[in-house]
Amino acid sequence: MSHEPFETLAAVYAVGALDGDDLAQFEAHLPTCAVCQAALREAQDALARAMLSTPPQAPPAEAREALVRRVGRARGADRRSWLTWAAATAVVAAAAAGFTGTWVAVRYEARLGQMARETAAVKERLARNEASLREQVALYRGAVELLRDPATRVVDLRGQGPAAAASGRMIWNDAGGGHLFVAGLPPTPAGKTYALWTIGGGIPRPAGLFGVDAAGRATHRIAPASAGAPARVFAVTVEPEGGVPTPTGPIVLASK
C-alpha cells in the first residue's frame, strides 16, 4: 500500500471521524510512521488554532473561583522534588506576564491606538486654540495701544449693495496703521476674497486681504503706511484671491 492514503486517514483521524477498518489500520500504522505523526500533530495544531480563533468569553466567575480554590487545596507541591518546583516557579511570573501581556495587547491594541489618536487630536486642537487666542490678544492689545493716541480715529463702515446688512469699524492712525473689525459679511465665492483699500488724495491703496468666519466676522490688521497721502476713506471690495493693485470688484463696505 502506498503512503498517500494514510495522509488522508491522518486528516480524518485529526477531526475524530475515523471509524471501522480505517481506524484500526491507521492506529496500527501511526506508532511506526514519523510522517503520519508529524501530519497529525500539524493537523491538530491547525484545528486548535482555528477553534480558538472566535472571540473569547469569560467563564462564570464562581466557577473560576471554585476551581482555583480546588487547585489551591490539591496535593501537588510534593509531586516533584523541591528543586524542580523552585525552578518551575521562577518561570511562572515571567510566563504569566508574557501570556497575559500578549492577551491584553491583542485585546486592547485597537482601543489604545484609538485613544492615542484622540489624545493627539485634542492636543492639536488645544495648540490651535491657544495660538488663535494669543493672536487675538495681540490684536486687541494693538488696537488698544492705537486708541491711546489722540491722533487715532474711529471710522464706521456701512454695508453696500448685496451686503447692506454688513457693518465695519476702522481704528486708524496714519502713523501707526489700523485695525478693521467687520460683521455680517457673507462668505466670499470660491476663488474670491475681501480686499481693504485706504483712500487718500483720491488714490486707493491696497491694505490687505481677509476672509470672514462662519458668522461673517473678521478682524484685520493694517500695517502703517510707509508713503502716500493720509487715508481719509476706507472701502472693502470683493477681489480675486491673489489680490489686485487697484479695486476691480464690487464694494461691500465703505466709510462716508
Add this chain to the structure above:
Amino acid sequence: MPTPGRDLIRAMAAGNRDAFAPFYDTSAPRVLPFVLRIVRDRADAADILQDTFWETWRGAAAYDPSRGTPEAWIITRARTRAIDRVRAVRRRGETFVAPVDEAGALAQLSGAQREVVELAYYSGLTQTEIAERLEQPLGTVKTRIRLALARLREVVTPP
C-alpha cells in the same frame, strides 16, 4: 510561535499551584466559546470547562511539547468531553444538533469543506455517518476533510 503557556504547564507539572490561575485566566475564555459551540448549553459548557481545566492541572506532567502545542492539548481534551456529552444527548434520542453559522477561521472554508469539519469536529459524527447524512461516497467525504484541513492550515498559519 513560542507559547508562554508551555512554561505555565511545566510549572503546573512541577506542582506549582500559582501557575494554575494565570493558565486558566488566559486559556479558559478562549476555550469556552469552543465548548459552547459543541454543546450549546451554558451550564453544560461550564461543567465541561471545569472538568477540562481540572484535568489539565492533574495531567500537566503528561503534557509532551513534542506531540503538540498547548492549545491542541487543551482543545483535544475539551472536545473529547464535549463530544461525549453531545453523543449521550443523541443516544437519549434527542435531536441532532445542527451546526450554526461559523465565525473565526472556519468561516474561511468553502461551504462543503466547512460542513464536513463541523459534522466531524463539533457534532462528533464519524466519516461513515457523515457520508450517510450527506448522501456522498465515503471517499468523497475523506478527501473533503483532507482538503479542508489543508486549507485551514493555510488560514491559521501567519504568512
